[in-house]
Amino acid sequence: MTRMRDVLKWLMATMLMALSLGAWAEESSAYVLGAGDQIRVTVYQNADLLVETRIPEGGVISFPLLGSVQIGGLTVADAEKKIATGLKSGNFLKNPQVAILVISVKANQVSVLGQVNRPGRYPLEAGNSRLSEVLALAGGIMAGVGSDIVVVSGVRNGDPFRMEVDFPKVFASQGTEEDMQLQNGDTIWVDRAPQVYVYGEVQRPGAQVLVRDTTVLQALATAGGLTLRGTERGIKVHRRDASGQVKIISPGMNDKLQPSDIIYIKESLF
Structure with missing residues (x-):
C-alpha cells in the first residue's frame, strides 16, 4: 500500500513537471527575437551547423549553407521554422530539426518605476515575461509604501495601451485579475499607496x-x-x-x- 502511494506521488510530480515545462516551452517559442539578443542555433545530429551569435542591428545573422538569414522580429518558433525550411528546400537536409536557445536578452526590455525596491530596466526573458515575474525581478512592491494598483502602459497593435491591474487579485483564490503578458517597451508604474x-x-x-x-x-x-x-x-x-x-x-x-x-x-x- 505504501509503495502504491509512493508510485502515485511520483506520477503526479512527473505530470506537474511536464505541464510546467510545456508552458515554459510555449512561452519561450513565442519570444520575439531582436537586435542584441545572444542566441545558440542547433540542428539535431548536425554538430557542424551549431551557431552561437549575437543578433546585429537589422536582425540578419549568417548561418552555414544558407548565408544571410533575417530572424530579427520573428518569434523563436518562426525563426526555427525559417531555418529548417531553408535547409530542406536547399536539399541540404531531408528533415532538419532546428532549435534556438536565447542565451541573453537585450532586445526586449521593460521599465519598472515608482514604489518598488529596485526600479530600472529589466529584460523580458524567454518564458519569463509575466507582470508578477518582472515585479519579482524589481524586488517587489515596497511594503507599506507602494500601491496595490499597478499601471502598465505601452503599445498594442500600434495604439497606445494602458491597463490598471489590482495586483493582489492576481493571486486571489478567485483569480479575478490576469497575470498579464508584457511586451517590449512596456512601462510598469507603482504609485504610492493611498x-x-x-x-x-x-x-x-x-x-x-x-x-x-x-x-x-x-x-x-x-x-x-x-x-x-x-x-x-x-x-x-x-x-x-x-x-x-x-x-x-x-x-x-x-x-x-x-x-x-x-x-x-x-x-x-x-
Missing part, C-alpha cells in the same frame, strides 16, 4: 496608509485610539468628491474610508 489623515484627540495623529477596506474604527485603532479628552460623538470626515469639492460627512464607525480622507476627532465638552 493615505488617510487622522487629527484631533487621538494618541498618534497624522497620516497612515489606507489598507483596503479600512473602516473609521480601524483607522482610529491604528492612531492609538482616542485621548482621554476625545469623544466618538460628532466624528467628521473631510472628503473630496470627483469634482474636487471638499464635503464634510458624519460617518459611522464601520463605514469604509476613501483615499485622502481627513478624519477629525473633537474634544469632549464633558
Whole structure:
C-alpha cells in the first residue's frame, strides 16, 4: 500500500513537471527575437551547423549553407521554422530539426518605476515575461509604501495601451485579475499607496496608509485610539468628491474610508 502511494506521488510530480515545462516551452517559442539578443542555433545530429551569435542591428545573422538569414522580429518558433525550411528546400537536409536557445536578452526590455525596491530596466526573458515575474525581478512592491494598483502602459497593435491591474487579485483564490503578458517597451508604474489623515484627540495623529477596506474604527485603532479628552460623538470626515469639492460627512464607525480622507476627532465638552 505504501509503495502504491509512493508510485502515485511520483506520477503526479512527473505530470506537474511536464505541464510546467510545456508552458515554459510555449512561452519561450513565442519570444520575439531582436537586435542584441545572444542566441545558440542547433540542428539535431548536425554538430557542424551549431551557431552561437549575437543578433546585429537589422536582425540578419549568417548561418552555414544558407548565408544571410533575417530572424530579427520573428518569434523563436518562426525563426526555427525559417531555418529548417531553408535547409530542406536547399536539399541540404531531408528533415532538419532546428532549435534556438536565447542565451541573453537585450532586445526586449521593460521599465519598472515608482514604489518598488529596485526600479530600472529589466529584460523580458524567454518564458519569463509575466507582470508578477518582472515585479519579482524589481524586488517587489515596497511594503507599506507602494500601491496595490499597478499601471502598465505601452503599445498594442500600434495604439497606445494602458491597463490598471489590482495586483493582489492576481493571486486571489478567485483569480479575478490576469497575470498579464508584457511586451517590449512596456512601462510598469507603482504609485504610492493611498493615505488617510487622522487629527484631533487621538494618541498618534497624522497620516497612515489606507489598507483596503479600512473602516473609521480601524483607522482610529491604528492612531492609538482616542485621548482621554476625545469623544466618538460628532466624528467628521473631510472628503473630496470627483469634482474636487471638499464635503464634510458624519460617518459611522464601520463605514469604509476613501483615499485622502481627513478624519477629525473633537474634544469632549464633558
